[in-house]
Amino acid sequence: MRRPGRRGIAAVTLVTALTVALGVTAATAAPAPPSWDDVEQARGDVQATQLAIARIEDAARAAEQTYLEAARSAVLLGEEYHLAELALEQAEAAAGRLEQRRDAALDRAAESGARAAQLAAQLARSGSGDLTTALLTGDADDADDLLYRLGAMSSVGARSQAVMARAMQDKNTAEALTAQAELALAERGRLADEASDSLAAAIAAAEQAEQRLATQQIMMGELAAQLASLTGRSEQLEREYLAGLGGDEEPAPGNQAPGTPSSPAPSPSSPPPAPGPSPSIPPPSPSPSPSTPPAPNPPSVPAPHAGAVATAISFARAQVGEPYQFGGRGPDVWDCSGLTMQAYAAAGVSIGGHSATRQYSTAASRNRLVPYAQAQAGDLIFYSTGGATSGSKYHVTLYIGGGQMIEAPYPGKTVRIVAVRSYDRVPYVARPTP
Template sequence: MRRPGRREIGAVALVTALVLALGVASTQSPPTALAAPTGPSWDDVQAAKGDVEATRVAVARIVESVGAMNAELEQLRIAALVAGEQLQQSTFDLAQAEQAMATAERRRDAALERADASGQQAAQLAAQLARAGGGDVTMALIVSGDDADDLLYRLGTMSALSTRTDAVLARALQDRNVAAALSEQAGVARDAREEVAAQAETVFAEADALAAQAEQRAAEQRIMLGELSAKLAELTGRSAALEREYLESLENEPPAPGPNPSPSSPSSPGPGAPSPSPSSPGPAPSPSTPAPSPSTPAPSPSSPSPSPSAPPASGPQPNAAAVATAISFARAQVGEPYRLGAAGPNAWDCSGLTMMAYSAAGLAIGGHGSSAQYTRAASRGLLVPYSQVQPGDLIFYSSGGSTSASKYHVTLYIGGGQMIEAPYPGQSVRIVPVRAFDRVGLVARPSG
């Protein structure tokens, strides 16, 4: 995301309130990194070869270390997504504040013009009184100076003014007071803008730092996965590429509960390892279960696609043409990088991708922000239970999957238990199985 300019973050007095409303303070520190186990050393791998039990233990250690890495990256990923959502929400509200300030300035300028015109009328009135021989008092008005306020005051002290004169004077005084009040309001708005500009810069800096940390950790994980894949291949006799596919598939395993989640056991053990014994300290890949292919990932058992026996679809029905266009657009972006606040054409964040996918189909879905897109769908009656999800629906994620909590992530469901997403910093747009962890129970159907 490019650094916001002064004008973009100008009238941003709602930043602090927004962050509090989201329930995540903008000043919170990045999550503490977990001490991820590194898996067995190469010496351990060589020592384990030929020993079924030692091989099983070494494989389990590899799986455990990958799970721990995934848990740490998940913490960073969610923190970065929440920070990105804060930026999107603040950008929306700040744009509204900017518009409101511009409206106030236009009203002020119009009031100043009216005050100037009515003041001119009052000056003309004083001149007419002078020509009519208003005596020493009137002449004193004329020679007292050019100050308009002083002139209006002196006219107000004169006695025996006509009804017309009273009306001119009253209008001039009212216009002057309105202009003064609106000028003061505009000044307050400008002061607030300058004060909150620094806060907006802080929000951006913290979100950017979280994104950079997540991106760096993702890069480190890719390197470590390469090493662990090679070790696993050495133990199982399978190719390193196939073992890497298996280890990468573990990313879709839900993190274990607790402040320091430990890796959960893979639901589909990987290939080529000995069967674990009942006393084994951890799971090992099973030779009978092939590793999933990253090009056609299968749904995780923890996040199944809707059952064929699910209740008949109710609520809005999708527009097939709009859905096809949105999915086609999103598919075309697969492989392009995630970037905080981006909405194309060559980088994306989660809501930027869904927004532009449906924009390609001629539909506005609520702007750039996961919560904004969910709120718009809710206001238009376009939310349906996840059990009735159909291709083209938007799947949302929030803390604990709560429907009332702010949404930190949104994806596009494409059918078959899969979704397209711009996941997080350091990872490109991709097609993955639907994750159950933190998934909201309602999906949006923008084309309904």
């Protein structure tokens, strides 16, 4: 075991700098970890040792929670970008359709205008007087007025009136579609700027989360060394112990959303736990708020397709250990919705695109949402602020049964298999396969 030297002020300065870098404010920070002087003085004194260990543990929890806050912010901003990108794609498609309609309308207006001009020339040769001459030689505003007058003349037959009316209708249609196309192009430009801004914010947030994780790991090394000095165990064991304390499975006490349970997902083969007085067995999911859409009818959602589920889970398992990257959709970097999208794509199933929100809404539109208590392997588990069913979903995972899920979690982490978290979990899962 490493024997620490007397670091005194230097150790305090390091801890203070790391605390500031992690963004822990004085109002919310846990008690400061002990200095090396404190550690050395505590050895041999049971009460002082316990106090020093408690301060180390509190510092480890605070560091982990600070990182998790940054990580959750990053994935929230990442989902905002995915939604902005989707809106841009839809706007581009709409603008493209309008441009095609506008171009076709301009062609029709040119053709009908040519027929109208030909008719006017014929009428001029037949002696329709100054009216048709003015039509041929006048400016655009005069031509509009004269076309209406020419169409009303008793000397013009029904066929001529139809030609003139079609020319005016095509002209008006072309002008209206041109205006709509211009508005669509402007909206496309606005959404492009919005998507660009969202992308920049998401990338910056991901980088900040990774920086906080790196800073946290430096702090954890220092804390593990202190703890090893107090307990006599190896630094590696103490580092693993401290990592488990912070735990990104749930938020620190006091940060959990009201009414959110803390139990992992039930095994798909076991019924949901019955409500009872014991606080250790909460219901499997919070009840929807009155404004939440009514729960889907479970019997209307068929059991998952075993072959597709096996393929999707096998694909996701093969990615375990690969790094998280914002916007990643493979082949060796992933974000949450990129992993679930590609896992089911491997089974030939489309689940709604590269967005957790879109994957949830796609399942809802297909009537494939199932209460969380009835989750089966292959279902998608979603997370949103407060577990809300409405609004955006910032995270999606693949349930594999036995209370476990595969996920691409946060910046700085890798694809992993973990117990299902309840914090911010949406009370319905999506069943992608019919």
